[in-house]
Amino acid sequence: xxxxxxxxxxxxxxxxxxxxxxxxxxxxxxxxxxxxxxxxxxxxxxxxxxxxxxxxxxxxxxxxxxxxxxxxxxxxxxxxxxxxxxxxxxxxxxxxxxxxxxxxxxxxxxxxxxxxxxxxxxxxxxxxxxxxxxxxxxxxxxxxxxxxxxxxxxxxxxxxxxxxxxxxxxxxxxxxxxxxxxxxxxxxxxxxxxxxxxxxxxxxxxxxxxxxxxxxxxxxxxxxxxxxxxxxxxxxxxxxxxxxxxxxxxxxxxxxxxxxxxxxxxxxxxxxxxxxxxxxxxxxxxxxxxxxxxxxxxxxxxxxxxxxxxxxxxxxxxxxxxxxxxxxxxxxxxxxxxxxxxxxxxxxxxxxxxxxxxxxxxxxxxxxxxxxxxxxxxxxxxxxxxxxxxxxxxxxxxxxxxxxxxxxxxxxxxxxxxxxxxxxxxxxxxxxxxxxxxxxxxxxxxxxxxxxxxxxxxxxxxxxxxxxxxxxxxxxxxxxxxxxxxxxxxxxxxxxxxxxxxxxxxxxxxxxxxxxxxxxxxxxxxxxxxxxxxxxxxxxxxxxxxxxxxxxxxxxxxxxxxxxxxxxxxxxxxxxxxxxxxxxxxxxxxxxxxxxxxxxxxxxxxxxxxxxxxxxxxxxxxxxxxxxxxxxxxxxxxxxxxxxxxxxxxxxxxxxxx
Numbered sequence: 001x002x003x004x005x006x007x008x009x010x011x012x013x014x015x016x017x018x019x020x021x022x023x024x025x026x027x028x029x030x031x032x033x034x035x036x037x038x039x040x041x042x043x044x045x046x047x048x049x050x051x052x053x054x055x056x057x058x059x060x061x062x063x064x065x066x067x068x069x070x071x072x073x074x075x076x077x078x079x080x081x082x083x084x085x086x087x088x089x090x091x092x093x094x095x096x097x098x099x100x101x102x103x104x105x106x107x108x109x110x111x112x113x114x115x116x117x118x119x120x121x122x123x124x125x126x127x128x129x130x131x132x133x134x135x136x137x138x139x140x141x142x143x144x145x146x147x148x149x150x151x152x153x154x155x156x157x158x159x160x161x162x163x164x165x166x167x168x169x170x171x172x173x174x175x176x177x178x179x180x181x182x183x184x185x186x187x188x189x190x191x192x193x194x195x196x197x198x199x200x201x202x203x204x205x206x207x208x209x210x211x212x213x214x215x216x217x218x219x220x221x222x223x224x225x226x227x228x229x230x231x232x233x234x235x236x237x238x239x240x241x242x243x244x245x246x247x248x249x250x251x252x253x254x255x256x257x258x259x260x261x262x263x264x265x266x267x268x269x270x271x272x273x274x275x276x277x278x279x280x281x282x283x284x285x286x287x288x289x290x291x292x293x294x295x296x297x298x299x300x301x302x303x304x305x306x307x308x309x310x311x312x313x314x315x316x317x318x319x320x321x322x323x324x325x326x327x328x329x330x331x332x333x334x335x336x337x338x339x340x341x342x343x344x345x346x347x348x349x350x351x352x353x354x355x356x357x358x359x360x361x362x363x364x365x366x367x368x369x370x371x372x373x374x375x376x377x378x379x380x381x382x383x384x385x386x387x388x389x390x391x392x393x394x395x396x397x398x399x400x401x402x403x404x405x406x407x408x409x410x411x412x413x414x415x416x417x418x419x420x421x422x423x424x425x426x427x428x429x430x431x432x433x434x435x436x437x438x439x440x441x442x443x444x445x446x447x448x449x450x451x452x453x454x455x456x457x458x459x460x461x462x463x464x465x466x467x468x469x470x471x472x473x474x475x476x477x478x479x480x481x482x483x484x485x486x487x488x489x490x491x492x493x494x495x496x497x498x499x500x501x502x503x504x505x506x507x508x509x510x511x512x513x514x515x516x517x518x519x520x521x522x523x524x525x526x527x528x529x530x531x532x533x534x535x536x537x538x539x540x541x542x543x544x545x546x547x548x549x550x551x552x553x554x555x556x557x558x559x560x561x562x563x564x565x566x567x568x569x570x571x572x573x574x575x576x577x578x579x580x581x582x583x584x585x586x587x588x589x590x591x592x593x594x595x596x597x598x599x600x601x602x603x604x605x606x607x608x609x610x611x612x613x614x615x616x617x618x619x620x621x622x623x624x625x626x627x628x629x630x631x632x633x634x635x636x637x638x639x640x641x642x643x644x645x646x647x648x649x650x651x652x653x654x655x656x657x658x
Contacts, residue, residue: 003047003076005040013037016281017044019248023241023275025226025268026250027308030297030603031288031565034250038222039069041248042084043076045220054083055219059237061228063087069224085218089233090193093200096214097191103207104199111190118143118192125180131173135420137164137500144503146178150194151262153231167499197232204239215243226251226271230262238274247275253307257559257597265593269306282310286603288565290318293602293609295640300632301599304592312603322602322609324633324641330573333612334371336646337570340610341377341553344568350608352378354567356554358601360579361507363387363514364572365555372553382556388532392498392508393515397529399440399468399489400519403479404526406439418497419457426454441476443469460493467492482528483520486512506583517618558601569605571598574613575627598632611641 005017013033016026017040028034042058045051060066066086074081085092094112101108113121122139137145149159156178160171185191191199204211221241223229226249229237241247249271256265272278286294291314298311327333337357344350359365366387372379387393394414401411413427422430430452431438438445446465450458467488468478478484490512498505498512522528554566573579580594602609613633617625 003043005044009033009036009040010285012281012283012285013040016248016283017041018048019279019281021244021246023245023271023278024248024281025271025275025278026248026281026283027310028250028252028283029254029286029310029312030252030600031286031312032283033285033287034224034252034283035065035069035072037283038224038248038250039072039076041222042069042073042081046073046077046081051220052083053081054085055217056081056084057092057218057221057240058084058086058224059089059092059221059233060086060224061088063091065224066091089200089236090196093196093236096200096203096210097196100203100207100210101199103210104202105186106191106199107189109189111188112196113185113190113192115143115193117190121184121188122177122181125177125184129173129176129180131170131177135496135500136170136173138502141500141503141505142174142177145174146181147192147194148262150198151230151232152264153235164499167496169500197236201232201236201239204236211239212243214240219244220246220248223247223249224251227253227256227265227268228258228263229267230264231267234264234267245275254301254304254310254596254599255562257562257593257600259589259593269308280308282308284310284313285315286312287315288606289314289603290316290320290605290607292319292321292640293605296322296609296611296636297599297602299637299640300602300635301595303632303635304595306592318607320608321640321642322605322611323644324636324638325610325612325644325646327612327614327646329614329616329618330367331371332646333572333614334368336612337368337572337610338371338375338377340570342375344608350567352551352553355570356556356561356564356566356568356604357570357572358556358558358561358604359572360558360581360597361510362557363507363511364578366511366514366518368555368572378552379555380552382554382560387511390508390511392502392512395497396486396489396494396512396515397532399464399485400482400525400529402438403440403476403482403485404529406437409436412438416453416457418493419453419460421454421456440468440479460497463492464489480524482522482525483516485525486516486519521618558597558604561604562600565604565606567606568608568610569601570610570612571601572612574611574630574633575617576630577627579630580632595632598630 006014009017013036016024016037026034026037028037042056045056046053058066058069060069066088070081070084070086085095097106097110098108101110119139122142126136126139145160145163146156148163149156152159157171157175160169160174164171185195204214218240221237223237228251237247249268251268253265253268256263256268259265272280294312294314302309325336327336341355344355345352357365357368369381369387395418398411398415401408402415409431412431413424416422416427416430417424430449433452434445434448440446450461453461468485469476478488490509494512495509498509502508519528522531579598580591584590584594611633613629614627616627619625
């Protein structure tokens with residue numbers, strides 16, 4: 001069949017697709033058709049350049065992306081792209097290792113451990129080393145640290161020190177576990193997911209004959225989402241293309257938002273240093289968003305100094321400006337979003353599945369989840385488990401539940417199982433010994449628990465008791481203050497427990513902090529728990545009765561929204577300290593990534609965009625914290641926005657448009 005790429009591509013895309021041999025970097029801004037460009041490049045290489053598909057390697061970050069691109073390329077070519085290597089970095093490394101594993105001391109039939117297998121093996125290593133103490137990091141946390149070290153190409157000790165900074169941990173024990181874990185994998189003839197990349201690169205670096213084999217075979221290498229590559233992946237690509245040097249990398253430095261899992265934006269920013277003869281193309285024609293949305297995105301992202309400067313140009317003609325919604329607080333923000341969602345749905349122009357609410361951190365959505373449940377508006381939470389169903393929230397509520405209901409066996413056993421040497425059977429036997437009833441105000445009962453607990457568990461229980469019932473407060477008045485009760489529980493025990501248990505402990509403890517603030521508005525622990533149970537049951541009822549997911553709006557973190565798009569998008573909590581996050585403002589590089597995250601959020605919207613800026617937050621002590629608008633909002637020309645003073649409060653001095 002005749003292949004004429006000019007019929008399907010704009011001028012920018014066509015230049016990238018028909019680029020001559022050699023290193024090529026395609027900077028594909030949001031919504032500019034990078035997938036179309038990649039697939040047409042494959043077709044052009046096969047049909048116009050006569051390249052055998054077996055000599056093309058297409059690297060992606062998901063198998064789904066690879067399948068989609070190969071299917072599109074096959075359609076353009078008019079037949080199968082048989083023999084072409086297409087898939088993830090791990091998939092390509094695995095194909096090589098299956099043929100050459102013996103060179104690294106593995107059998108060709110090596111097992112690939114999935115996440116559950118790896119966790120089980122790590123647990124066995126911890127146990128066999130005698131480190132099975134609940135103060136020692138859990139296997140899931142260790143696996144995350146080991147994986148991050150591998151993907152960044154840095155020593156485990158350095159990564160562990162960084163991860164556990166400010167938190168006492170047996171670093172020598174962590175290193176012993178890593179050493180034994182590596183030894184056990186060898187003995188099992190097994191590799192975990194990260195080993196595939198580590199060993200794939202080792203194969204190319206340590207065995208020149210193997211490297212030459214693949215360097216000769218892979219005449220053309222194409223890489224998708226290049227801005228998300230980590231050090232291992234970048235080195236892997238550089239090694240393979242070193243002979244023919246025909247590398248076409250497609251990515252957008254504006255959308256590099258995954259440094260926390262090892263991605264390095266410097267890989268794309270340093271491309272021209274590694275390939276001085278590279279040809280650079282920019283795709284700037286956006287087919288997704290209305291012009292006003294792109295104006296906002298362009299203005300804010302321009303504030304990052306180290307980047308490939310580019311300006312998104314709209315191909316659509318729509319005059320609706322994004323809305324800056326000035327709301328009073330989180331509760332008002334939630335009601336505002338629900339009202340606007342209902343108006344959108346009533347208009348018939350937008351279906352529920354075309355609406356998304358985005359936020360920087362999971363806990364930012366708590367008040368909205370509650371308001372949606374009350375309003376019986378169906379929603380799908382794409383960013384995890386609903387707020388009150390999360391494990392750490394249930395953990396933090398164990399003491400309040402026991403304070404309100406001394407017969408709550410589920411809360412008691414959940415609390416006890418957090419302690420060293422206490423499993424489900426031991427927890428149940430403790431409950432039976434207490435007569436299946438625990439009045440926390442009863443000092444004798446508290447002492448009875450201490451006497452019954454294993455020796456290793458007595459210290460954490462004593463720390464909790466001493467914190468909750470300090471001298472002068474033996475009566476337990478704090479038990480009627482859920483926010484203070486959770487705060488003391490975290491201070492005495494749960495903060496350290498979370499650090500040792502969850503790989504994303506900091507984010508989970510932020511959720512718990514928000515739980516404290518939420519609970520502070522209730523007059524009693526019982527009232528707080530009653531509201532929480534009501535909302536949880538409403539959520540469960542909606543889930544049970546919900547039809548097709550397209551009938552629900554989407555709630556998601558921005559990180560999980562990357563690559564997706566919706567007709568209408570709301571962005572929550574655009575205030576300094578929340579977005580950008582407070583912990584991300586300590587270094588310029590972190591602020592730059594927060595700015596990229598804002599850019600990603602804005603460019604998910606096709607037609608309508610609401611930027612929500614609450615004026616204040618309630619503090620845990622009942623006071624009010626005034627919230628300066630996000631510095632990103634401050635950088636937007638007020639003339640680019642519709643200002644919705646939904647709160648009706650006085651202008652803020654922090655933003656020139658108030």
